[in-house]
Amino acid sequence: xxxxxxxxxxxxxxxxxxxxxxxxxxxxxxxxxxxxxxxxxxxxxxxxxxxxxxxxxxxxxxxxxxxxxxxxxxxxxxxxxxxxxxxxxxxxxxxxxxxxxxxxxxxxxxxxxxxxxxxxxxxxxxxxxxxxxxxxxxxxxxxxxxxxxxxxxxxxxxxxxxxxxxxxxxxxxxxxxxxxxxxxxxxxxxxxxxxxxxxxxxxxxxxxxxxxxxxxxxxxxxxxxxxxxxxxxxxxxxxxxxxxxxxxxxxxxxxxxxxxxxxxxxxxxxxxxxxxxxxxxxxxxxxxxxxxxxxxxxxxxxxxxxxxxxxxxxxxxxxxxx
Numbered sequence: 577x578x579x580x581x582x583x584x585x586x587x588x589x590x591x592x593x594x595x596x597x598x599x600x601x602x603x604x605x606x607x608x609x610x611x612x613x614x615x616x617x618x619x620x621x622x623x624x625x626x627x628x629x630x631x632x633x634x635x636x637x638x639x640x641x642x643x644x645x646x647x648x649x650x651x652x653x654x655x656x657x658x659x660x661x662x663x664x665x666x667x668x669x670x671x672x673x674x675x676x677x678x679x680x681x682x683x684x685x686x687x688x689x690x691x692x693x694x695x696x697x698x699x700x701x702x703x704x705x706x707x708x709x710x711x712x713x714x715x716x717x718x719x720x721x722x723x724x725x726x727x728x729x730x731x732x733x734x735x736x737x738x739x740x741x742x743x744x745x746x747x748x749x750x751x752x753x754x755x756x757x758x759x760x761x762x763x764x765x766x767x768x769x770x771x772x773x774x775x776x777x778x779x780x781x782x783x784x785x786x787x788x789x790x791x792x793x794x795x796x797x798x799x800x801x802x803x804x805x806x807x808x809x810x811x812x813x814x815x816x817x818x819x820x821x822x823x824x825x826x827x828x829x830x831x832x833x834x835x836x837x838x839x840x841x842x843x844x845x846x847x848x849x850x851x852x853x854x855x856x857x858x859x860x861x862x863x864x865x866x867x868x869x870x871x872x873x874x875x876x877x878x879x880x881x882x883x884x885x886x887x888x889x890x891x892x893x894x895x896x897x898x
Contacts, residue, residue, distance in 0.1 A: 600661055600839050601634040607829070609666045610650030612642040616782075616863060620696050620827040621666040623859040627850030632842070645679055646897065647671040652683040655690060659834035661843065664693065668827045669738050673882035677890045678736055678897050686883055690830040691840055692875035694847045697865035698824045700800035701739050701780050703746070703813060704793050706772045714797050714816035717776065721752035729755045731769065731777035733762040736897040739778045741886060742799050742823035744893055746778075749818045769793045781806060781864025799823040806864050826868070826882065828875050840872055 607625060609617050621638050628636045643649035647670060654665040672686040684690075703714065711717045721728040732740040735758045747754045757774055759765040762783040768774045770792045781804065787793045788807075797813045798804045801822045813821045829847060831840065850856050851869045860867050870878070889895070 598838070600842065601632055603662065604635045604637050605632070605662050605664060607636050607638050607664045607666060608650060608654050609638060609640045610643070610647035610654075610671060611640065613640045616699065616780075616825075616865075617647075617666055617668060617827065619863055620668075620860070620865070623856050624696060624829075624847060624850040627853060627856060628843075628846050631846035631849050645682065646675050648675045648679055648682040648684075651675075655684040655832055657832050659691070659832040659836075661831060661835055661839035663832070664843070665690070665830050666827065667830045669825045669882055669886070672830075672879055673886045674736070674738060674741065674890065676883075677887045678895065686879055689833050690879075691833050691835040692872050692879060693829040693831060693840060693843045694872060694875050695826060695828040695868040695870045695878060696847070696851065697860045697863075697867050698800065698826045699780065699863065699865040700798045700804055700812075700824045701742050701778050702784055702788075702798055702807075702810075703796045704769055704777050704779055704784060704788075705796055706769055706775045707791065707794050708772060709775050711796060713811075714813055714818070717796060718750045718752060718817060721750065721754070724753075727753040727755040729757055729774060729776070731757045731759060731765045731774040731779075733759050733765050733779060736895055738823065738825050739780065741889060741895070743778045744895070745821065745823050745889055746813065746818070748889070748892075749821055766793075782862075785864070800866075802866070804864060805861055805866060826878055827865070828870075828878075830875075844872055 607621055609621050611617050625636045625638050641650035651671045654663055657663050676682045676686055705711055730743050732743050734740060743756060762779050765777050765779055766783050766787060769777050770787055788795050795810055797811050797816050799813055801814050803812055848869045851867045857867050
């Protein structure tokens with residue numbers, strides 16, 4: 577009798593869980609952005625939130641949680657939260673692939689503590705120069721860097737940012753020495769590139785676009801493997817002398833590990849439908865980003881690949897935030 581009762585209780589629990597999954601979602605969903613409002617993460621989340629709401633039949637509420645640690649604190653909070661599909665995270669390269677290797681004890685494992693839902697987009701940076709320099713391509717720049725007796729000065733927005741790491745990766749693959757000039761953000765670097773105070777820099781597309789179109793600075797190449805749809809005539813670094821070079825920010829949505837697969841699949845289908853709309857494509861491309869619809873498995877592979885690549889670079893060059 578005891579065995580029968582235990583079996584009935586287990587069956588009831590399984591039935592209740594299945595019902596909850598089939599009924600999902602039956603209340604609003606929170607999409608956490610682990611950073612303050614106004615940045616690219618904010619734009620990525622809000623670009624898809626309304627479409628997700630429409631597809632799922634429940635409001636997807638975007639919530640900024642700027643708790644510090646370059647987003648790792650709020651990321652940890654979501655990782656430790658309930659795996660019921662009602663709290664999701666806007667996760668990106670800095671919180672899943674670089675931050676965990678620069679901050680001590682972030683409290684989560686990017687590979688084990690999340691259930692990837694799908695990517696939203698990837699966003700390259702640009703290798704930029706002041707118009708006064710004579711480099712016509714990346715090969716010219718590398719040749720000058722190799723000829724320089726001193727480390728070559730290159731501007732980056734901050735230390736330990738993915739744009740800074742893009743420059744470090746470039747130096748490593750090109751076999752050149754660089755002196756990194758850190759700026760307090762992309763806009764100050766853009767201003768000094770325009771003024772010629774720094775001749776070469778790595779900076780995101782949105783802050784650079786107007787200056788490029790106004791011929792105040794010049795783009796030599798994009799840091800992605802594929803050309804940017806905003807600058808289709810601009811070659812990539814990979815096709816300009818450094819095969820395999822790839823340094824982009826990727827943005828996606830994840831849930832806590834253990835989220836039931838039917839819920840993951842439902843969220844993935846809604847996200848892919850959102851990314852297929854012209855409205856969302858246009859909004860992302862305005863940010864210099866490329867829409868990247870993926871399956872949960874493909875998203876998992878991207879997380880694994882980025883974690884492996886950036887962890888090795890950070891360790892080899894002893895990079896830490898400051």
